[in-house]
Amino acid sequence: MSVAEAEAKTRAVEGQAGLWSDAFDRLKRNPGAVAGSIVVVLFVIVAVFAPLVAPYDPNEQVGSLAANPEGPSGEHWFGLDEQGRDFFSRVVYGSRLSLLTGVVSVAIGLLFGVALGALAGYLGGWVDTVIMRFMDIMLSIPGLLLAIAIVTATGRGLLPIMLAIGIINVPVFARLLRGSILAQREADYVLAARSLGATGPRLLGVHILPNAIAPVNVQATLAMGTAIIEVAALSFLGLGPADPGFPEWGKMVADNSNRLTVSTHLIFFPGFAIVLSVLGINLIGDGLREAIDPKLRA
Amino acid sequence: MALLSVRDLEVKFFMRRATINAVNGISFDLDAGETLAIVGESGCGKSVSSLAILGILPKPAGKITGGEVRFADVDLVGLPDSKLREIRGRDIAMIFQDPMTSLNPVLRVGRQITETLRKHLDMGKAEADEEARSLLERVGIPDAASRLRDYPHQFSGGMRQRVMIAMAIACRPKILIADEPTTALDVTIQAQILDLLRHLVEEENMALILITHDLGVVAGICDRTNVMYAGEFIETAPTAELFARPRHPYTLGLLRSVPRLDAARKEKLQPIGGTPPDLRSRPDACSFAPRCAYATQESRERRPALHQIDGPDHFVACWNPVPVEDMPIQGEETA
Amino acid sequence: MLRYVVRRLVLLVPILIGLSILVFVFVRSLPGGPAIALLGERATQESVEAIERELGLDKPVHEQYLAYAGNLLSGDLGASIQTRRPVVDELKDRFPATIELGFAAMLFAILAGVPLGYVAAKRYQGFLDQSSLVLSLIGISFPIFFLALILKYVFAVKLGWLPSIGRLDVTRTLEHPTGFYTLDALIAGDFPAFMDAVRHLVLPAIALGTIPLAIVARITRAATLDVLSEDYVRTARAKGLAPSVVDRRHVMRNALLPVVTIVGLQTGLLLTGAILTERVFAWPGLGTMIINAISFRDYAVLQGGLVFFALIIVLVNLLVDVSYAFLNPRIRYR
Numbered sequence: 001m002s003v004a005e006a007e008a009k010t011r012a013v014e015g016q017a018g019l020w021s022d023a024f025d026r027l028k029r030n031p032g033a034v035a036g037s038i039v040v041v042l043f044v045i046v047a048v049f050a051p052l053v054a055p056y057d058p059n060e061q062v063g064s065l066a067a068n069p070e071g072p073s074g075e076h077w078f079g080l081d082e083q084g085r086d087f088f089s090r091v092v093y094g095s096r097l098s099l100l101t102g103v104v105s106v107a108i109g110l111l112f113g114v115a116l117g118a119l120a121g122y123l124g125g126w127v128d129t130v131i132m133r134f135m136d137i138m139l140s141i142p143g144l145l146l147a148i149a150i151v152t153a154t155g156r157g158l159l160p161i162m163l164a165i166g167i168i169n170v171p172v173f174a175r176l177l178r179g180s181i182l183a184q185r186e187a188d189y190v191l192a193a194r195s196l197g198a199t200g201p202r203l204l205g206v207h208i209l210p211n212a213i214a215p216v217n218v219q220a221t222l223a224m225g226t227a228i229i230e231v232a233a234l235s236f237l238g239l240g241p242a243d244p245g246f247p248e249w250g251k252m253v254a255d256n257s258n259r260l261t262v263s264t265h266l267i268f269f270p271g272f273a274i275v276l277s278v279l280g281i282n283l284i285g286d287g288l289r290e291a292i293d294p295k296l297r298a
Numbered sequence: 299m300a301l302l303s304v305r306d307l308e309v310k311f312f313m314r315r316a317t318i319n320a321v322n323g324i325s326f327d328l329d330a331g332e333t334l335a336i337v338g339e340s341g342c343g344k345s346v347s348s349l350a351i352l353g354i355l356p357k358p359a360g361k362i363t364g365g366e367v368r369f370a371d372v373d374l375v376g377l378p379d380s381k382l383r384e385i386r387g388r389d390i391a392m393i394f395q396d397p398m399t400s401l402n403p404v405l406r407v408g409r410q411i412t413e414t415l416r417k418h419l420d421m422g423k424a425e426a427d428e429e430a431r432s433l434l435e436r437v438g439i440p441d442a443a444s445r446l447r448d449y450p451h452q453f454s455g456g457m458r459q460r461v462m463i464a465m466a467i468a469c470r471p472k473i474l475i476a477d478e479p480t481t482a483l484d485v486t487i488q489a490q491i492l493d494l495l496r497h498l499v500e501e502e503n504m505a506l507i508l509i510t511h512d513l514g515v516v517a518g519i520c521d522r523t524n525v526m527y528a529g530e531f532i533e534t535a536p537t538a539e540l541f542a543r544p545r546h547p548y549t550l551g552l553l554r555s556v557p558r559l560d561a562a563r564k565e566k567l568q569p570i571g572g573t574p575p576d577l578r579s580r581p582d583a584c585s586f587a588p589r590c591a592y593a594t595q596e597s598r599e600r601r602p603a604l605h606q607i608d609g610p611d612h613f614v615a616c617w618n619p620v621p622v623e624d625m626p627i628q629g630e631e632t633a
Numbered sequence: 634m635l636r637y638v639v640r641r642l643v644l645l646v647p648i649l650i651g652l653s654i655l656v657f658v659f660v661r662s663l664p665g666g667p668a669i670a671l672l673g674e675r676a677t678q679e680s681v682e683a684i685e686r687e688l689g690l691d692k693p694v695h696e697q698y699l700a701y702a703g704n705l706l707s708g709d710l711g712a713s714i715q716t717r718r719p720v721v722d723e724l725k726d727r728f729p730a731t732i733e734l735g736f737a738a739m740l741f742a743i744l745a746g747v748p749l750g751y752v753a754a755k756r757y758q759g760f761l762d763q764s765s766l767v768l769s770l771i772g773i774s775f776p777i778f779f780l781a782l783i784l785k786y787v788f789a790v791k792l793g794w795l796p797s798i799g800r801l802d803v804t805r806t807l808e809h810p811t812g813f814y815t816l817d818a819l820i821a822g823d824f825p826a827f828m829d830a831v832r833h834l835v836l837p838a839i840a841l842g843t844i845p846l847a848i849v850a851r852i853t854r855a856a857t858l859d860v861l862s863e864d865y866v867r868t869a870r871a872k873g874l875a876p877s878v879v880d881r882r883h884v885m886r887n888a889l890l891p892v893v894t895i896v897g898l899q900t901g902l903l904l905t906g907a908i909l910t911e912r913v914f915a916w917p918g919l920g921t922m923i924i925n926a927i928s929f930r931d932y933a934v935l936q937g938g939l940v941f942f943a944l945i946i947v948l949v950n951l952l953v954d955v956s957y958a959f960l961n962p963r964i965r966y967r
Contacts, residue, residue, distance in 0.1 A: 032767070137651035140950070141943050142901030144908070149939055152927060153662045229776045233909055236778045238928055250776070257782055257913065261790050271779040279774035286770060354870045379876075386873035394871075399864040403963060404886050413882070414872045449962040465872070 026291035033287025039280030047095040054089035058247045062086050068262050078269045081256075090247040091269050097241070097248050098277065101162050101231045102224045108166025110220055113173025114213075120174065121181030121212075122204050132178065135171035143168035144230055151239045158241045161234055165227045176219055180212035187211075214292045221285035225278040232274050249274050299371065300327035301505055302351075302390075302473055308364035309343070309350045309529075316578045320346045322529035323365065330472065333499060333506040335516040335537065337552065338526035341574055344509045345395075347526075348475045352392060353382040369473075388418040391466040395478035397458035401450035407461050408446030414468045433464040437494060456487035460494065467498055474499065477509045492519060513556050517541065522611075525549045528575050528585035531604065535612040545607050545619040547592045584617065592618045637958050641951055652943050653702050660701075660936055710940065711933035715925070720937035723922060728941070729812030730800060731918035734910070735903040737834045738842035739896065746846040747892060750853025751885070757858060765850060772847035777906045781840035781913035788836055796833050798915035805829060841910045845899040852895045856888040863887070890961055897953025900946050 027033050046053050056062050063070065063084035071079040078087035120131040138146070143165075150164035184190060185208060193207045232250025234240055240251045249270040256266035309321035321343040328334055336344045349355050351367050353374060367374040369390065374382060394400040402410060411433060412426035421429065427446065434442035437460040450458060459479060466474055476495060480488035496519050499506045508520055516523055516537060523540045525533040525548065533546040544550045551570040572589035584590070584597040596617045604613040676684075692700075704710070710720035753762040789797030800814050801807060807826050809817050815834070818827035860866065861884060869883040908920035915921070919938055926934035 032770075133647060134651065137648055137655065140648060140652065140901075140947055141655070141939075142905040142946065144905035145901075145939060145942055148908075148923070148927065149659050149935075152932075152935065153659055225774065232776050233778065236776075236909060237912070237924055250778075253776075253779055253782065257778075260782060260786050264786060267779075267782055267786075271776070271782070274776055274779060275771075275774050278776075279771060282770055282774050349867075352871055354867060383873040383875060386871060388873060392868075392871045394864060394868060396864060400868045402865040402869070402883050402887070404890075404961060405882070406962075413874065413878075417872070417874060417878075451963050462868075465868075 022291075024291070027287050030287040030290065032283045033291075036280045036283025036287065039276060040284060043095055043099060043277045043280065046092055047099045050093050050096055054086075054092040056086035056089040058085065058090045058093040059245050060085065069266070071263070071265050079263075079265045081252075081266055082259075082263075087266065087269060090252065091249070091273055094247040094249045094252065094270060094273065095277070097158075097246065098228045098231060098274070101158070101165065102227045102281075105162040105165035105227045105231075106169060106220055106224045108163060109169025109173055109223065110216075112166075113170045114177055114216065116170065117174035117177030117216075118181065118204065118209065121178035121185070122208070128178070131174070135174050138168075138171040139175070143226075144233055147230060147234060148237065148239060151234060156239055156241065161231060161239075161241060164234075165230050168230075169223050169227070172219060172223070173216055177212060177216050180215050181208055184208050184212045218285055218289045218292060221281060221288055225281035225285065228274060228278050228281075300368075301330045301332075301370070302328040303368040304328075304347075304351065304365070305368070306365035307347065307350060307367060308362065309346050309355065310361055310363045311356075311359045312361065313359055318577045319580050320360070320529055320577060321350065322580065324524075324526070324529075324531050325365075326524060326531070326534070328473065328505050328507065330505055331499075331503040332522070333508065333520045335508045335510065335520035335523040336526055337510055337513055337516060337523055339511055339574055341577075342526045343529040343577075344526050345477050348392065348477055348507065348509055351475070352386050352390060353377070353379065354386070384418070387414050387471075388469045389471055390473045390475065391469065391471040393459075393462050393466045393474065393476040393479045396482045397455055397462050398482065400462060401458060403450055405449075406446065407448055407450060407453070411446075411461070411465050411468055414465060418469045429468070430464075433468055434461070436467075436498070437461070437464045438490075439464075455483050456491065459483060459487075459491050463491075463494065463498070467502065467504070470502060471504060473505045473507065475507045475509070478511070479508075480515060481510070481512070488515075495519070513541075513552055525552065528577060530585070530615065531613075532586065532616070533614045534604070535609075539609060539612055543608055543612070543622070543625060545612070545614040546586075546616050547590045547620055548586050550620050550624070584615075592616075592620065594618045638955055641954055645947060645951060648947060650702075652940070652947070653705055654698070656936060656940055656943075657698055657701055659939070660932070705940065710937040713926075713934045714931050715929050715934075720933050723934060724919070724937055724941050726812070727917065727919050727922050730814075730916060731904070731907050731911070731920060733813045733815065734834065734837055734841060734916060734918060735900075735907055737838035738840075738903060738906075739845060739899065741838050741842035742845035742849050742899070743892075743896065745842075746849030747853050747889070749846075750850040750855075751857050751888070753850070753854045754857035754861065754888075762854075765854070769847035769850050772843050775843065776909075777840060777844065778909040778913055780843055781837070781910050784836045784840050785913060795836050797836070800830060800833050800916060801826070802829050802833075837910050837914045837916055840913070841903060841906045844902060844906070845896075848895060848899065849892060853888065853892050856891045857884065860884050860888045886960075890957065893953060893957050893960060897950050897957075900949040904942050904945065 061084040063076070063080040063086075065084050066080070066082060069080040069082050069084070070076070073079065076086050076088060078091055081087050081090065116131050116135070120128040141149075146168045147161075147164040150167060151160050154160040154163070190203070190207055193203060231240075232248070232253070235248050235250030236254040238254070240246075240248055240254075252270035253267050253274075256263060259266060304327075305325050306323045307321055307325070308319075308323050311318040311320055324343075324347060326334065336347065338344050346355070346360070349360070350362050351374065355361065362375050365375065369385065374385065401407070408427065408430050411430040412421075412423070415421045415426040415429055416423070419426075430446055431442045434445060439445055439457060439460050445453075450461070453461060459482075463479075474495075479495065480491050483491060492515060495506070495508075498504070499519075506519070508516065510516060513523075520537050523535065523537045524531045525540070525546065527548050533540065533544065533549045535543075540549065541553065544553055548570070551568070554568040555570060570589060575585050575588070582601050583599060584593065584602050587593040587597040590597065594617055600617075602615045602617050604615045606612065607614045607619060708721050710724075712719050713723055716723065749765055753765040756762050785797050788795050796802070805826055807814065807817055807823065808821055810820060811817055814830040815827055818824070818830050866879065866883055869879045874882075904919075907916075907918060908923055910916065911918045911920035912924055919941065923935060923938045925931065926938065
């Protein structure tokens with residue numbers, strides 16, 4: 001028996017666990033994915049322990065009000081903002097909102113997207129046609145535009161934003177999962193399971209979904225990065241969370257964009273916080289895609 | 299002097315983690331109009347040899363690491379690519395295995411034929427179009443004039459292979475290399491394509507190198523047959539002789555695994571056990587030994603070289619050739 | 634080919650109907666309902682009732698929808714509460730600015746992205762390949778508005794190489810028969826004005842085009858890698874064709890097919906990106922119009938912008954599908 005055959009046998013025996021641990025092994029060897037994970041873990045730590053990390057209350061005035069607030073110094077790492085607040089503390093607290101909206105909105109998108117995609121892919125027929133036609137229509141409207149419409153209609157606030165970003169992800173997940181299920185449905189192992197008497201929800205839940213979900217996982221990771229950018233974009237357009245005291249990276253950039261020439265630090269620090277966190281997530285997503293789909297590797 | 303003379307050709311693939319010894323010193327001569335077969339299992343290096351002769355090994359991994367390929371007394375190995383390109387497609391042309399994937403899907407069939415004509419024979423557009431039409435007619439494609447404007451996906455598999463053949467013979471090459479030309483086709487079509495090849499080769503007095511894993515294909519066409527295993531020729535003989543008196547155990551195994559209709563043999567089909575060797579290492583031993591019923595102690599300790607056996611044209615690389623009584627049929631084999 | 638186009642056009646109908654239903658629902662779910670949406674929040678009770686009668690809001694929902702769809706079809710999108718002008722006129726005034734910007738951005742993305750992806754594939758796993766992958770990942774991690782601000786800061790504020798806002802120098806006068814300033818300048822034969830318009834386009838186009846650039850480069854790379862290992866490329870080499878001919882005629886022709894699709898899919902991204910880019914560079918296009926509409930609660934304008942954007946995307950996708958079929962004979966003849 002050749003090495004390849006032996007490997008194939010082991011994999012078949014280990015089944016699902018083998019596939020994922022295999023993917024994880026490959027992920028660990030991908031320097032980009034490792035770097036991305038470190039960045040993301042750092043951001044998560046900062047967000048969770050924000051009160052410990054931030055030297056000041058993000059809304060407390062610690063310096064003087066100034067049209068040209070002071071820049072970074074040993075005392076205030078990221079300088080002060082125009083209301084005399086410690087900007088480092090504000091950026092630290094900003095991570096909470098960005099990560100929260102990223103996770104929650106993708107979770108909302110996943111919930112509905114997976115349900116609709118599984119229904120369409122598994123039931124087929126007119127259910128499939130109706131669901132997918134509707135998803136196509138949603139996809140023909142650009143995500144941010146749809147989010148703008150939703151937030152305008154429902155009013156500003158944290159929940160509407162997460163809902164809006166979640167909803168624009170629904171058709172993406174639904175389409176991916178449906179395509180993946182259609183591919184798996186005809187796979188030999190599913191036919192085998194069917195011939196052994198597996199039917200209905202069990203067939204879908206135990207045999208098809210775990211195998212069909214891989215591309216959705218990758219997309220969900222990448223969508224989290226996009227969600228952070230989209231929340232920031234909504235804030236930038238003045239559709240952010242209604243509470244003005246709430247530190248949010250996109251809003252910080254927006255509020256200070258007219259001070260570009262005088263207080264660059266007020267734009268660059270929150271801006272790069274967005275870039276860095278999104279880049280970290282994208283690195284993981286990219287590594288995940290390569291790890292799950294070995295075809296992509298040399 | 300032979301038209302094509304290959305001496306000790308060696309090809310290696312330099313991969314990231316390993317080096318693969320794909321072709322390990324093969325030699326053969328090909329005269330004008332001669333037909334030659336190279337037979338072996340997939341992965342034995344037969345296709346790689348033909349790509350090496352044409353100088354189109356996959357870049358950057360594949361490299362010719364030794365030997366020479368003399369065509370019209372010029373060594374093609376080490377010739378700059380610009381010179382090689384004048385020979386490729388014009389003097390030596392190739393037909394590939396899978397006609398489904400070997401034609402460019404977005405170019406009209408006519409264009410794919412005329413581009414060779416215009417490149418090598420300096421034909422104008424109209425002249426090349428007319429020539430392409432007559433080429434399609436020659437390979438037996440009905441309604442040739444209008445089919446020139448069709449795309450590959452509008453042809454059936456057999457018709458596509460005919461197009462490939464028309465492309466290959468466009469410049470009246472001196473040597474045609476056909477790499478598994480019928481493997482991807484239906485059995486009924488296979489015979490038609492082989493017939494076509496045989497006729498064209500005869501009419502044009504082209505030399506043919508037929509590469510196949512199927513000894514059945516070789517029988518009616520080739521003057522001489524080389525059996526290849528693990529990048530080496532392990533037996534070479536006139537085709538009739540090889541069929542009647544295979545001396546290498548591997549050749550015998552190949553013959554026994556070919557189904558025959560003439561029922562001259564009462565034995566069952568016998569597959570060859572085991573798998574081809576790992577080409578990453580090359581121990582000093584007969585590479586077939588692990589799968590061989592005739593292997594001796596010597597087979598496992600020294601690599602056998604081709605040596606003459608039986609007739610003047612029959613060579614085998616084996617320490618313990620198949621004894622005459624084990625041979626499939628005695629005498630009157632019609633090859 | 635013609636039959637294919639006709640079939641695609643027919644398929645458009647359900648999508649357009651679906652879109653109009655979505656927008657209908659959107660307008661009806663706005664705070665205060667469509668009357669307020671059309672008249673503004675300070676509308677008097679009488680005028681609200683008048684407009685509700687006029688809009689037929691007392692009628693059953695399906696009749697309401699039909700009336701609404703009829704208005705859409707006849708191009709009646711209501712009037713802006715800010716300017717009192719018909720929304721259609723606002724759209725007419727502003728869309729050339731956005732289209733010009735989007736076109737320039739896409740041009741930048743294609744002209745830079747295709748060669749980059751192609752070279753990366755040819756140098757597979759080499760230094761250039763690896764660094765282009767990393768760069769493109771960084772590219773798609775940038776929020777457009779932040780990238781726009783950085784570009785503006787570096788090239789307009791610090792270095793002073795390029796203008797930072799607007800489409801043309803304020804001191805310059807130019808007739809606007811088309812609304813596309815570069816085109817207008819050429820029509821007028823005013824070369825300095827043309828260069829000025831181009832200089833104004835550079836930074837916004839780069840800001841808007843960077844993400845599409847990264848995506849185009851990645852797709853080109855992947856597609857080229859796929860094609861390079863195809864049998865027909867080997868066939869082409871076996872014919873003795875020069876490498877440049879093999880690359881152009883056999884590799885690129887096939888590798889560009891998925892790129893065409895991806896370029897079409899970028900339209901949505903370009904339009905929403907334009908909203909953000911226009912704000913940073915004070916570009917007087919549809920994006921700026923939409924932002925104004927949001928902050929002034931000018932819902933009629935917002936609805937108009939929404940419908941118009943969706944329409945552009947649907948049409949561009951149709952165009953892309955048709956040109957894809959034109960490039961790919963396997964689809965054309967089905």
